[in-house]
Amino acid sequence: MNPIEDLPLILEADQLVPLLGHEELLIVDLCNPRLYSQTHVPGAVNVAPQSMVSGIQPAAGKLPSVEQLEQMLSNIGYSENKHIVVYDDEGGGWAGRFIWTLDVIGHKKCSYLNGGAHVLLKEKKPTESTINHPEPTQVNIQIDDSFIASKDFIIDSLKDSDTVIWDARSAAEYHGEKVFSQRGGHIPGAVNLEWTLAMDHDRNLRIRSDIANVLEQLGITQNKNVITHCQSHHRSGFTYLVGKSLGLSIKAYDGSWSEWGNLPDTPIES
Structure with missing residues (x-):
């Protein structure tokens, strides 16, 4: 039985810890880069929130181009077969935006680490300070509006x-x-x-x-x-x-x- 297959959308840290290092798991950290460099979920890759938005004024928060999304996903080693766990350091704003983005590109397997970095730090869950750089992947997506x-x-x-x-x-x-x-x-x-x-x-x-x-x-x-x-x-x-x-x-x-x-x-x- 694959323990990754039945992960809930809202994932508690105690559910995640036993699965750390699983090859089908991709953990996305949307925290401040300084915090990420000091401590993060083992194996997590840091993503800049700016890569998820167009940046074009006045509505700078609109979905960016397909090419920009594909580049961001390639940089984190994205695969449609992976279960993506997302968290941030602010209670879920950017993490939720990432999950919405995954919905928009049709990726079904994702979870939010409930509480994010606040849980990691205050409840003393396993962390590391290693900067992770996955091997880039070839990514082709379509938008589901x-x-x-x-x-x-x-x-x-x-x-x-x-x-x-x-x-x-x-x-x-x-x-x-x-x-x-x-x-x-x-x-x-x-x-x-x-x-x-x-x-x-x-x-x-x-x-x-x-x-x-x-x-x-x-x-x-x-x-x-x-x-x-x-x-x-x-x-x-x-x-x-x-x-x-x-x-x-x-x-x-x-x-x-x-x-x-x-x-x-x-x-x-x-």
Whole structure:
């Protein structure tokens, strides 16, 4: 029996430790490079979050070109046969963004190390300081846009009672009190739950065990089509991951508020 085959999406450190070194496991570290150079999961390869975004203003967080993604994946020794475990040092934003990216390219076998580096450091799990450089691989991917909500898709969904938009920004951004684009506020009808409120700060930033109930009170439920966003689809990487872990029908708006709030005619509430 292959122990890699049945790994859950939300993976605890104690589940990962016995599998370290398995040839079918690829561990992706999205932590600050300085932290990675000091300590990380044994065998993990560090990835710069900037390699996952286009960087083109104003909506710099949009999905990059296929060529850019293929280069990033080649650099980490990607193979469609490997089970990818992802973590970061901030509670899941960039890790969730990476898992969304894997969904977009059709990679099915992935897990999030619940709590990430906070669990490694505070619960004294095995680590190393070796800088890992995998042998580059040949990568050819195709984009599945069913996980992507475009601006036009959202506009078409605004009057759909079966769709709910999860805004992962701060309450101040949601209400237009703090503005990082030309216009402030939120998408009409969107509900707000800041991404960090889905974390358990007493359990080293693991996903809250009661998060399904919290979301249900906001109308984010199994019978809805969910779209999540933030300013640049970084924070909403985590909320996408949370929704995916709950089995929600969820897409991410990678243009996020940096696109919506910089357009002159998109509808806005505050």
